[in-house]
Amino acid sequence: MDNARHVRLNKIRGRYPHVFEAHKYCKENPDKFIGRIHGPVVLSINVKDARYASMVEQVLGGSASSHLRYFIVENEQDYRTFSRILVDEKKLKVNVAWPSVGNEVLRTPTSAAELKSRYGMDYYASDILEGDPHVMRYLAQEARISKIPLALSHSSEENISNSGIFQKFCVGQTYYNVKTAEYGKRNKQTSTTPIRTAEYLGEAVDNEAKNQLMEEYRTMEGNLQQADVMIKEYNLEHDQIKQKVQAYKHQKEDLISQKRDVQLAAQAYNMKLGKLEDLKKQLELLKQKPAVLQERIHKLKEDVVTQKSAEERFVKKYAQTLQKYVDCYEMRNIYKLQEIHANEKFKAIRNYATEQDKVLHDAENNLAAAKRSYQSAQRQALVYKKECEEAGNNLAEELHTLFQEILRKWKEEGTEETLETLEEKIAEEKGRAEGIRFANPDAMLHYEERKVEIDRLQQKIDSLDGDIEECKRQIATVKALWEPRIDALVQRISVKFSEAFERIRCSGEVAVDKHEDFDKWGINIWVKFRDTEKLQLLTGQRQSGGERSVSTVLYLMALQNLAKSPFRVVDEINQGMDPRNERMIHEQIVKGASAPGTSQYFLITPKLLPNLFYNERMRVLCIYNSEWLPAKIKPLSSYLEHAHANGIS
Template sequence: MKAYQWLKENRHRFKRKIHGPLVLQIQLKDERYANLVESLLGGRYSTNLRAFVCETQEDYDLFTKEVVDNLNLRLTVSWPDKINQDRVKPMMSREDLQRNFGMDCFLSELLEGPKILIDYLCSETRINLVPLTLKNADERLLADSGKFRRFGIQDNLYEVKTYSYGRGGNQVQVRKCWVSDYLKNKVDTQAMSKVKDEIHSLTESKKELYMEAETIQNDYNKKRQRLTELRHEKDDKRQQKKDIIFQKQRWEKEKQKIESYEYQLEGLRNAPQDDNEMMDRYKDQLANQITRRAHLAGIYTDHLKNSTKCVLDRNVAQLELMQAKAKQNFVEDFSRRQSTALGQAEQGFRQAQAESRQKKAIAQRFQRDAEAAGRDLDDEQKEEFNAIKEKWHEEGLGQTVIELEDAIQAEKAKAETLKASNPNAMAQYEQRLGKIQMYQRKIDSEKQELDGIREKIEQVKSRWEPQLISLVGRISVSFGAALQRIGCAGEVCVAKEEDFEKWGIEIRVKFRDNEKLQLLTGQRQSGGERAVSTILYLMSLQNLAKSPFRVVDEINQGMDPRNERMIHEQIVKGASKPGTAQYFLITPKLLPDLFYNERMRVLCIYNGEWQPKRLKPIAEYLRHARSSASSSSRPISSASS
């Protein structure tokens, strides 16, 4: 009411019109829907119906500064800069709504008023998507269609919420709509008569006050005129005093000058008559001093030139020294690196030389055995033998001569058996051998390509894995220190898998002395232990993840009183440090006598259908609580005595 009265008196200060409150600016086309419409807009507690809407940002800034900041009034002020017209239109025509769902119309189609207000309500409360009807309708059809989140049927309001747990589905909440207080044009004649009597009484009182104010104003004007006259007289007296003081100061100054002149005259009368001899002596001394000073100036100039040259030489020498030191450091570092590389190369050479001698001895023994075995072969067998020999040279051999002869005889027996049973076996063998060679070449090519991809993966991995390990290590240190402060232990590490998609963060905790660190899961630890671990892990991320604010909702619900007190103290101390982000802890209940400090604020939100229209100051509730506590404690004390 105060904001509306102030706006009426100061409309000339704004460039465009200020609309509000909305309940006075909009009308209902059909009063039969008054209960449904007002309930969907929030009812008697709605901030939407009491909101003010500005058309320009300049008017919005001025109005909020005067009403909200200066008058300390709590109200909703909006400036819909740009409203998307697609968001304020109904999703379908009224005919489609009636034909498909049996509803009368959308809520936005029942309101009349300035277009900016209707668009504002559609944008803020989405009333253009809320269908209404005064007849019976199939609420299940409306809920399952997935098009409507709210709708009204007769005197009931429906709200549809979608849940995804289990098989999923919709949950529909139903409540009765409130009786309209604002949108119905009902008039209480007794109240109107009472208001008119009060207005008449106030008008008479206003006339009497105007008369008293006029009398007081006349008296005030007379006294103000007399005060002006007295001020002029005071200024005249003050100016006369200044003139007298100024003349006195001039007289004192002239008197001092006369006394000074008289003293000088007396000194001149007592001075010697002839001072030429003394003046000549002073002139000779002055000439000697001038000559000496000129000589010293020349010496100083020479020293200054030498000093400047020395400073320049010193600067050049310092630069050369810095350059030489830099070269020396580079050469020393290069020498150390080369020495290390040389040592590693020599060690590798010695190892390679030893392996070479060992391999060479084995190869010579194999060569002697192979040459002895291939002396008595025919030409065709020698070709196969040479091929096997080349393969041995490339791949090596770990079999003895006897084992090789047995293998040869076995292969010959297989060949004779296969030839007897299947004359085309050799052709099939050669055909399959060609396919095997082709597949082997393909495997080798793809293996080479796979090795290249793995090498690229390792190169990319070597750039980000150390940073990830370092970052998780810092989180683990902070997390372990936080758990240690409450008498527990814990660590955070990276869970590595062959598939990068399966990588993750593992949290291991220990809440009892007789157990080891265990992985934090939903089955192994209790709800309170999981809540403690989660909040301490989030607090460990505070210094690493920058954000303007943080919100934690009902983190203390699964904790026992001991853990809740310790975690609350940790949150308060961590969130109250200078330079940290704003921290919101939302909870429906708190334990008494928790740890608090002056850098935090506690906000109690009162919510419910039967809240009073206006809350009392918080001091009144505290006084009532103290009086209730003292009155309830007196019977106990008297009974104990």
């Protein structure tokens, strides 16, 4: 399940079937090419340390980057063959590159030791990757893997940004991009992007096989739980059978005892039967004797019959007696169990009665103590009530008013203070007053002077409060004239802004940021790019660079219907956007800028994605700002001819 190459290939087959078909063709037809075809790149590279997998994938442009889907050839002939067969004939949308640079492109700006000691970074991206030299040279040329350092933990990011050596670097889960202004003081601006978890270069698992095994595991686990239930049922049945076996064992013992008694009776019967046979023999002998013995013989026969009948009665009586004995033994066991149950119940009731007697005795003691405490507290409360009613009668007018206010609060809110704490506070205040009189004999005079000054200042404050209220009324009057107009204008902008965000399946609003200080008024832009999020304020730290660019463009488009100008210019607005946002924003700009009655619109960018939205009111200008062109770039006319041949206008 952990075959990373197999998992990567399955992802390529699902997302980019043309790349998969090209890879399959190259594997099945190696005789078509002179050298080896490396690719796609995602199958030809490996990350030495899995902890850096997400960083390396971000450096290569992310999981949707075309760098990972490029095919690398080793010579020009294979480049032409690959393009002719797979691109022109089979019409596969794949990219092929032939790196015509040497190993110098893999040279790093600093040594590994200096990178760690001076800047606190771990490795360059090229140090973590391993692959064929042709693939590594291509990635160094196009993705600059030998110029981008990586670090797992935070270091001095500001020092790295200001060094002037590194334009891009990764620290932890953040990707930094340092740009230097082309004009003026050439200030540096650093933008950050959160690093997403690697989809291709991390440790991969064959999810289909894993899910199948997990499904089998869950099925077996369900069977195991069902077997546990059956085992519990069988155990219960086993216990019941065991109880029956035990009962049958007791019955067997009783039957064995009965059998033993019957055997003893049978043995006695056999002995008597043997004795009867002896008597019969004797009878035969006696028959041969004279007739005088006939009477005795007859008598002996009668004795034999009598003994036989008696023996039969004894056997029946013994069986009846044995059955009565068994029934009595069972009744004796039942009565014994009832006796044990009654004794235990009697003990429990007796213990419960003892405990309840003790609880009742304690409750009576507590009730008596509570009554005594209540009566004592009642008497003390009457004394305190009388003292409180008499308190404050001889106080000065000011203190008497203060005293009445304290009483009112106590009646309304209550107090947790006791008589002892009040007496301590009174003594403390008296001591403080005596200390003031002793330390400053003129304290009362100063008090009167300050009281007069306080009255004067209070009158001044009242006058100023009146002036402030008048100013507030004037401000409210003026504010009522222009604030509704601003709110209405911003509401119009917000409606246009929300409609633009809905077209890209996101949400956005614009609102006035109001403060008591009018210098701090401003515009707040609220955006939401994911269904699981809430509307968040657009800031320079919360959203990514691409999200800020999208919000800025849509805000400017919401403003363009409110402000008239001969033309508008937007420079590199698509830089930092992911391909999805770049396509949606480009389509919005094209539709808005090409509508009838709008101003002329200039969009300047160093790169554009293929197959963007265009219409007939647009004009595309490609500027070659160089004295020469690379040998691999064909003349512009050949690209135009190829476009016309494929029906691209």
